[in-house]
Amino acid sequence: MTSANIVRPLLLLAAGVLGMAGVGLAAAASHLGDGHLLGNASTMCLAHAPALVALAASLERFRTASIAGLLLGLGTLLFAGDLLYRHYNGAALFPMAAPAGGIAMMAGWLAVGLGFIFVRRTA
Numbered sequence: 001m002t003s004a005n006i007v008r009p010l011l012l013l014a015a016g017v018l019g020m021a022g023v024g025l026a027a028a029a030s031h032l033g034d035g036h037l038l039g040n041a042s043t044m045c046l047a048h049a050p051a052l053v054a055l056a057a058s059l060e061r062f063r064t065a066s067i068a069g070l071l072l073g074l075g076t077l078l079f080a081g082d083l084l085y086r087h088y089n090g091a092a093l094f095p096m097a098a099p100a101g102g103i104a105m106m107a108g109w110l111a112v113g114l115g116f117i118f119v120r121r122t123a
Contacts, residue, residue: 007059007066010073011059012053014049014077015056016049018045018046018077019049022044022049025038025039037086038083041084044080044105051112052072062118063119064118065115067108071108072112073108075100075101075104075105078100078104079102079105081093082101
């Protein structure tokens, strides 16, 4: 069993959950009073879900796809989760949760950007 066989289902599961959450959060943001935090969380989920699908599809060719997907998925979950928690509870999930998630997402995108250096060559 290759690492791609382990990582691909996880990335696709995360993409599905983030996509579903993004649509639900967008609906909640449009129907609730002050939904700016929910709208921002929705945007992050809907922006990163397709990226995870693309990374899952390119695992065999793109060496940084696994780490990029992990960083993007966990970062989005942490960032959006903190915004959701703030909306309903008025406080952060934990100190610096959203910035930590944002930094993880930025590192994930950096891994995507640097991935061209580590493309697997096929004979």
